[in-house]
Amino acid sequence: MRPFVFPFSQHIGAPSAPVVQPGDRVQRGQCIAEAGEGLGSPVYTSVSGTVLTVTDEAITIQADDALPTAYLPLPDLPPLECIRQAGIVGLGGAGFPTYQKLAVPFLNGGVVIANASECEPVLTHNIQAIERDCQPIIRGLQLAMDIVHADRGVIAIKAIHGQAVRALQQAIAGDERLALHFLPNVYPVGEERAIIREVLGTLLDAGSLPSKAGAVIVNVETLQRIAEAVDDKKPFIDKDMTVAGKLKGEEIQVFHDVPLGMAVSDVLEKAGGLDPEYGELIMGGPFMGKRTTLDAPVVKTTGGIIATETFLPGPEKIGLLVCACGADEKRLREMAASMGSAVAGVAFCKQAHEVKPGVRKCDNPGHCPGQVQRVMTLKKEGAQALLISNCTDCTNTVMACAPQLHLPVYHCTDGALRAVHHKLIRRIKA
Numbered sequence: 001m002r003p004f005v006f007p008f009s010q011h012i013g014a015p016s017a018p019v020v021q022p023g024d025r026v027q028r029g030q031c032i033a034e035a036g037e038g039l040g041s042p043v044y045t046s047v048s049g050t051v052l053t054v055t056d057e058a059i060t061i062q063a064d065d066a067l068p069t070a071y072l073p074l075p076d077l078p079p080l081e082c083i084r085q086a087g088i089v090g091l092g093g094a095g096f097p098t099y100q101k102l103a104v105p106f107l108n109g110g111v112v113i114a115n116a117s118e119c120e121p122v123l124t125h126n127i128q129a130i131e132r133d134c135q136p137i138i139r140g141l142q143l144a145m146d147i148v149h150a151d152r153g154v155i156a157i158k159a160i161h162g163q164a165v166r167a168l169q170q171a172i173a174g175d176e177r178l179a180l181h182f183l184p185n186v187y188p189v190g191e192e193r194a195i196i197r198e199v200l201g202t203l204l205d206a207g208s209l210p211s212k213a214g215a216v217i218v219n220v221e222t223l224q225r226i227a228e229a230v231d232d233k234k235p236f237i238d239k240d241m242t243v244a245g246k247l248k249g250e251e252i253q254v255f256h257d258v259p260l261g262m263a264v265s266d267v268l269e270k271a272g273g274l275d276p277e278y279g280e281l282i283m284g285g286p287f288m289g290k291r292t293t294l295d296a297p298v299v300k301t302t303g304g305i306i307a308t309e310t311f312l313p314g315p316e317k318i319g320l321l322v323c324a325c326g327a328d329e330k331r332l333r334e335m336a337a338s339m340g341s342a343v344a345g346v347a348f349c350k351q352a353h354e355v356k357p358g359v360r361k362c363d364n365p366g367h368c369p370g371q372v373q374r375v376m377t378l379k380k381e382g383a384q385a386l387l388i389s390n391c392t393d394c395t396n397t398v399m400a401c402a403p404q405l406h407l408p409v410y411h412c413t414d415g416a417l418r419a420v421h422h423k424l425i426r427r428i429k430a
């Protein structure tokens with residue numbers, strides 16, 4: 001097993017600062033880096049062992065042979081402080097410090113929405129956690145509601161997940177403050193403003209936070225980790241994740257409580273090992289995941305590790321159509337290069353507005369504004385095919401025009417979906 005690596009930047013906010021030195025003995029659950037100033041979050045070691053190195057970016061620890069499950073507990077603290085001390089951040093991928101999200105109580109009513117949408121295809125660890133035991137999630141939701149003085153709690157989940165829905169219905173019976181809301185099976189329904197739109201009927205503009213609609217949205221694994229921190233005094237040291245794709249074992253596997261800092265290669269070994277014929281490794285989901293390496297560590301926001309199918313060869317020149325909620329321009333360029341295609345032009349969905357350099361947000365996530373103009377522009381720029389990262393609704397629109405212009409369409413999710421024999425994201429038939 002490779003040494004465990006704990007980067008100082010694992011979330012949105014200031015990097016943490018080390019409090020250990022090379023040669024130190026550490027115990028699982030011990031704080032190894034304290035929160036930095038400004039949206040900081042501490043880092044705890046998930047293993048007992050010896051500190052090997054402390055660099056400007058990370059702490060490396062050689063774990064003892066046995067990986068214990070016991071941990072050093074957090075001190076007895078009020079719930080919000082406990083969440084802060086535990087180092088919990090948003091686990092749906094964003095990594096925003098959870099204590100900050102819960103820091104301002106509602107003055108009048110308010111709703112905490114548990115995000116169980118798990119809208120990235122292939123990823124399934126959130127739904128499996130609900131099916132296995134949803135009590136910690138419900139407990140975390142109740143704790144979050146108490147902290148922000150919310151009078152309602154809503155669990156937003158896709159109606160297609162029948163077993164998880166039944167488990168939740170049974171678990172919330174008896175607490176009349178709690179309800180379920182069923183989401184459509186589209187991408188990106190888990191985006192925060194999409195959830196607000198679906199659950200509360202309010203479309204927030206791209207710069208607004210859920211608090212403007214009287215809501216706080218918390219991912220379901222984050223809620224589970226809140227319950228562990230408050231009730232079991234457990235710091236945030238383990239992560240649930242989906243491991244999928246070109247594996248020697250089953251194509252899609254879920255692992256509960258993978259210790260943070262473990263190398264991708266060791267996680268893949270737990271999944272039976274990597275098929276040597278693969279395209280790339282992704283950390284995250286097929287839409288938003290980033291290319292990773294075998295020696296990269298599992299971090300707080302790691303929700304998936306996917307070994308994709310080998311890249312299909314692309315045409316000489318390809319046009320990129322970029323979504324704010326899918327692969328960004330840099331990622332699409334990386335994929336185009338792997339396909340052997342030069343980029344003929346880049347177009348952005350007209351709802352994907354740049355809110356700060358390099359960061360785009362969608363005006364109305366998942367509701368297509370029309371794509372014909374962008375497709376025709378890319379064709380004029382010399383594209384012989386398109387590589388797109390659009391949401392399901394916009395992909396449908398692209399598919400209504402691109403083939404008529406003799407432009408084959410590739411989607412950023414293709415490699416991951418082909419690796420697990422999923423239907424590709426293309427035309428949605430009414």
Ligand code: SF4
Binds near residue numbers: 389
């Ligand atoms: S409308 Fe455009 S920017 Fe918004 S989610 Fe769909 S493709 Fe992305």
